[in-house]
Amino acid sequence: xxxxxxxxxxxxxxxxxxxxxxxxxxxxxxxxxxxxxxxxxxxxxxxxxxxxxxxxxxxxxxxxxxxxxxxxxxxxxxxxxxxxxxxxxxxxxxxxxxxxxxxxxxxxxxxxxxxxxxxxxxxxxxxxxxxxxxxxxxxxxxxxxxxxxxxxxxxxxxxxxxxxxxxxxxxxxxxxxxxxxxxxxxxxxxxxxxxxxxxxxxxxxxxxxxxxxxxxxxxxxxxxxxxxxxxxxxxxxxxxxxxxxxxxxxxxxxxxxxxxxxxxxxxxxxxxxxxxxxxxxxxxxxxxxxxxxxxxxxxxxxxxxxxxxxxxxxxxxxxxxxxxxxxxxxxxxxxxxx
Ligand SMILES: [Zn+2]
Ligand SMILES: [Zn+2]
Numbered sequence: 265x266x267x268x269x270x271x272x273x274x275x276x277x278x279x280x281x282x283x284x285x286x287x288x289x290x291x292x293x294x295x296x297x298x299x300x301x302x303x304x305x306x307x308x309x310x311x312x313x314x315x316x317x318x319x320x321x322x323x324x325x326x327x328x329x330x331x332x333x334x335x336x337x338x339x340x341x342x343x344x345x346x347x348x349x350x351x352x353x354x355x356x357x358x359x360x361x362x363x364x365x366x367x368x369x370x371x372x373x374x375x376x377x378x379x380x381x382x383x384x385x386x387x388x389x390x391x392x393x394x395x396x397x398x399x400x401x402x403x404x405x406x407x408x409x410x411x412x413x414x415x416x417x418x419x420x421x422x423x424x425x426x427x428x429x430x431x432x433x434x435x436x437x438x439x440x441x442x443x444x445x446x447x448x449x450x451x452x453x454x455x456x457x458x459x460x461x462x463x464x465x466x467x468x469x470x471x472x473x474x475x476x477x478x479x480x481x482x483x484x485x486x487x488x489x490x491x492x493x494x495x496x497x498x499x500x501x502x503x504x505x506x507x508x509x510x511x512x513x514x515x516x517x518x519x520x521x522x523x524x525x526x527x528x529x530x531x532x533x534x535x536x537x538x539x540x541x542x543x544x545x546x547x548x549x550x551x552x553x554x555x556x557x558x559x560x561x562x563x564x565x566x567x568x569x570x571x572x573x574x575x576x577x578x579x580x581x582x583x584x585x586x587x588x589x590x591x592x593x594x595x596x597x598x599x600x601x602x
Contacts, residue, residue, distance in 0.1 A: 276585075289390070293345060293385050294383065297402055298379070298380050299408065303315075319374075320374070321379045326346050326405040347393070350365060350370060365548040383602060403569065405599055413438030413557075414438075414442045427497070428451075428497070429469075430454050430509060431500040431522075431523065435499050440453045440464060441468065442566065445560045452483060471483075471486075480509075481512050498522060503529025571596045
């Protein structure tokens with residue numbers, strides 16, 4: 265079978281390898297789509313702190329089951345599936361408390377172990393999720409990033425809250441949609457790109473503001489009037505936007521850090537202390553978040569279709585990265601059709 269491996273910065277190599285032989289607890293899928301994520305882009309340029317070469321990327325995937333291990337129940341040949349890409353130990357303190365998404369020895373498929381950029385992919389059946397009939401193979405490959413948003417909103421309380429999401433890329437967009445799905449009173453999303461803000465609106469986000477054209481405080485006032493903002497989600501990963509949250513949040517409230525930080529930011533910690541803010545981290549998701557994401561997508565409460573910017577055939581894997589580089593503003597989710 266064919267595979268695509270990232271062997272060095274900006275170097276993807278195609279090769280032929282044996283089709284995997286599955287273990288009794290595994291399934292084999294014929295891979296249909298692989299999504300390219302922000303972390304893949306960091307890896308592609310050799311700038312991911314926790315990934316090294318060579319690596320076969322692909323932690324966002326969909327596929328059709330073509331073989332089922334002897335011990336596997338409830339999954340049949342022909343099922344359209346996606347996988348939760350988390351390999352965890354089950355024995356460390358976070359795992360024992362049910363927080364295996366932050367397992368002390370967490371390995372992510374497609375980041376620290378080989379991913380789905382290949383024709384046939386074997387996965388532990390415990391990580392497999394079947395798709396309901398409402399979701400096609402492209403949408404199935406977008407469940408993974410959407411689940412990041414659902415977990416993020418569950419790190420605090422969004423029900424009946426005025427929520428601000430800073431950043432309208434894929435993760436900001438799904439965080440805003442997840443907040444709506446989980447009963448937020450209202451949601452404001454901010455970005456510097458009108459294109460991304462319009463896209464968020466088309467996904468049902470009630471308020472969108474370009475903070476290149478107005479201040480965050482003006483945007484909050486415009487969206488929520490005198491009520492103010494109850495909870496912020498920072499989905500960019502730079503200091504200035506964390507400080508926007510700190511400086512526009514009501515006293516005693518939560519700020520969730522969703523963005524991935526490439527360098528150490530300068531944060532207005534004096535206000536965090538004085539106003540009793542809580543800065544809360546979030547990483548990936550748990551099984552319930554993932555399943556609920558599938559259900560939200562099937563029910564139309566999280567809409568991933570508008571986020572799929574472009575689809576490239578497997579042979580044009582390299583072109584896909586070039587496209588993202590040259591179309592930063594308008595490329596959200598780029599898929600590879602395997
Ligand atoms: Zn991802
Ligand atoms: Zn563990």
